[in-house]
Amino acid sequence: MAAPIVVELASGPAVDGELAAILVEACSRAAGGGGCALGDPKRTGTAVRALAVVWLDGPDHLRLRVDVASLGSPEGTLSSRQIEFRAEDPLPDRYRTAGLLVAALAAERAGAPTLPAPTLPAPTPPAPTGADQAADADQAAATEPPRPLGWFVGAGGLAGSGLEGGPARAGGWVMATALDPGTGFFGTLSVSYAAALREPAPGVSVQWLTLGGGGGLAAPIYPIDALVRARLEATLDWVTASARDPKQPPEAGHGWALGTRTAVDLLWPEGGSVALLGSAEAFVRIHGTALEVHPKPKTTLPRGGFTGMLGLQLRLR
Numbered sequence: 001m002a003a004p005i006v007v008e009l010a011s012g013p014a015v016d017g018e019l020a021a022i023l024v025e026a027c028s029r030a031a032g033g034g035g036c037a038l039g040d041p042k043r044t045g046t047a048v049r050a051l052a053v054v055w056l057d058g059p060d061h062l063r064l065r066v067d068v069a070s071l072g073s074p075e076g077t078l079s080s081r082q083i084e085f086r087a088e089d090p091l092p093d094r095y096r097t098a099g100l101l102v103a104a105l106a107a108e109r110a111g112a113p114t115l116p117a118p119t120l121p122a123p124t125p126p127a128p129t130g131a132d133q134a135a136d137a138d139q140a141a142a143t144e145p146p147r148p149l150g151w152f153v154g155a156g157g158l159a160g161s162g163l164e165g166g167p168a169r170a171g172g173w174v175m176a177t178a179l180d181p182g183t184g185f186f187g188t189l190s191v192s193y194a195a196a197l198r199e200p201a202p203g204v205s206v207q208w209l210t211l212g213g214g215g216g217l218a219a220p221i222y223p224i225d226a227l228v229r230a231r232l233e234a235t236l237d238w239v240t241a242s243a244r245d246p247k248q249p250p251e252a253g254h255g256w257a258l259g260t261r262t263a264v265d266l267l268w269p270e271g272g273s274v275a276l277l278g279s280a281e282a283f284v285r286i287h288g289t290a291l292e293v294h295p296k297p298k299t300t301l302p303r304g305g306f307t308g309m310l311g312l313q314l315r316l317r
Helices: 018-031 091-107 131-143
Strands: 005-011 036-038 050-057 063-070 077-084 150-160 169-179 185-196 204-221 226-243 251-268 274-288 304-315
Touching: 005 018, 005 091, 018 036, 018 091, 036 091, 050 091, 063 091, 077 091, 150 185, 150 274, 169 204, 169 304, 185 226, 226 274
Parallel strands: 005 036, 005 050
Antiparallel strands: 050 063, 063 077, 150 169, 150 304, 169 185, 185 204, 204 226, 226 251, 251 274, 274 304
């Protein structure tokens, strides 16, 4: 009976079950003969055609690495390939590609005699477990070229705290985001416009124009295919209050406020070209100017408050 290719899944979102079965099936169909089987490449005494170790890692599991050790020469022959997937590539297709790649690399040394399986040759990293797995991942990240930034733009509606002791505000927002997929760090620039939901005093209307910029850290939530982001931003509010009085000429007052805000964003699906974005923000105003329109009552901005946001985010690249 022809000997199989022994494959170990060293890292990835699933090292057994349906995804592993997809890899083995694709590999076996392409390899023929004894096919492919999951196993431990460190085991000895069992006849195998080749040994393969598969890594599928990175924050979004977009980086595939396959090492295949041929047993046809005394010193062993190592073949390695790396592939970068796109975020929209489904996980089953990534594992199917890994199986085909294992068979292709093993076929490069076709015709080698079947020998008992030794440990992997020196150039091949050992099967990672525990601390070794983390060390191997760090070493691979250090030797591979950096992945390009991901660029996104989002837009939607908002509602939150308005005036001190007065009505809330509602409006819209636009946010641009640059994400480093290797580390999870990201930066943001945003602009929003909102108006008071009702007049704080008869004939008075209030509007906000807010600029924000900052950054934070993003991490995937695999069970629900979502991405959570924690961000910290500096903000600048430009507030306008207008008074309308039939007996007086129109009058408007302006003021500004410098502050900061923290937010938690949730995006779903995590790797989609278009994602639903929900956000909860808490803001604090550090300094601002007085805002007063005569002869109407003085309009006061709160020292802090909360804002909720809902919208869509589009992946640009």
